[in-house]
Amino acid sequence: MNRPFFYAAPLLAVVLFLLAPLADAHAAGSVLAVYNSGQAQVTESRVVTLPQGAAAVVFTDIPTTIDASSIRATAPDMTVEDIQYAYKPITAGNLLDAYLGKELSVILPDPSDANARILRKAKLLANADRPIFAMGKEVYVGSYEALLLPEMPKGLDAEPTLTLTTRSSVAGRKNVALSYLMGGLSWSADYNLTVTQSGKAADLDAWATVDNRSDHAFSGADLRLVAGDVQRAAAPKMLMRANAVMAEGMAMDSAPAPASEEAFSQYHVYDPGRYVSIPASGSKQVGLFSSANIPVKTELSSRFRSTPNQRAGKISQSVESALLITNTKENNLGKPMPAGIVRVFMPDSGGTKLLAGEAHIGHVAEGEDVRLVIGRSFDVNVERVQTSFQRIGKNAAEVGWRITVRNGSAESKDIKLMDAMSGQWTVLNADTPYMAKDAGTIEFDLKGVAPSAGKEGKVINYTVRFEY
Structure with a gap:
């Protein structure tokens, strides 16, 4: 994609040289690659007029969160003999x-x-x-x-300065390619998942929220968003000013303009395809992609950890409400989904879209399943009572459970009950079919639990032997 070349506003940059007159300098755009981990790589062009021979090029408008050891500068017919970054703030x-x-x-x-x-x-x-x-x-x-204090002491800086000691074989204007790493910039994905009235499909809008806490603005940057966990060596902690974030909120119904995406090493890179300005202290939302009519399933589940201990009284279990999505092209998705927050909206009887819950997701590759736990069920509840306990020898016990599932809604519900077992275990008897999910979990998959309407509800009895 071709982008127009442009010039930014002049910087307070000075070229101090040893044997020639003073010359001008200014910036000409930047490429900004922002990572999930709170760092960014900046590549920008700074235009200077250099004499032939040695010169000291002093740049201002440098981020305070820069990693000084990462600074590199190149230009035609110019060599850099040393790089000096100086910043002792007025505190x-x-x-x-x-x-x-x-x-x-x-x-x-x-x-x-x-x-x-x-x-x-x-x-x-x-x-x-x-x-x-x-x-x-x-x-x-x-x-x-x-x-x-009697006066302002010397040696303190209102802003950072970067000084390049250069040697040029040819005098004249040059584009100095300046690159560095910096902290205070990060991004994460924000998703709006809007479920249809039927509850069986949803539309997904994906946004990238770029968070800038570096106090350094970027005007018209050629932005790249790198999704993935990039390893970096431990380094001294960089100065970071924690200012309040000023988010640019997007309407729930507004669909993002799609960004192009490509694989890079073991990561994914998103390019919005346009220049983006980022405030010095705030955030900017950039569109990633939209997908419509994605099949979704609602799952109700309740988990419990069973141990070879004697318990008295009733035990209430929470019932999770989750949405299930499979990230495939067949399901109208099939896109790498960077880590972030998914906000789920569902319509009420009048069609108003209300927030039904939100969930964090990690990086989701194409083909993987997504399980979004958005809250707890109001109408379905699970209760259990230990019906028997018998110690068998020194290192074994038999425990009996009665589980009662009540559905207070007007519709039948499916619910999964998952019991995690400790130690070595064997189910001796159960009046309801179950399956072993893994070496430590059994699952009762209950289909169509009818509304209780004052009745006892669905009851499950089973006995398990523990050896430890």
């Missing part, structure tokens, strides 16, 4: 560190009047966990109202 701690061993003015509470303040001259002795002052022959460790 209270850094200001005080600059005045260690020096005298400042300290505003203190007046010990003789709780409502009054006094101004004292003091020498700053230390600034580790808190400032410590020398006032004459006394050392003061305590609270203070404010500190007055």
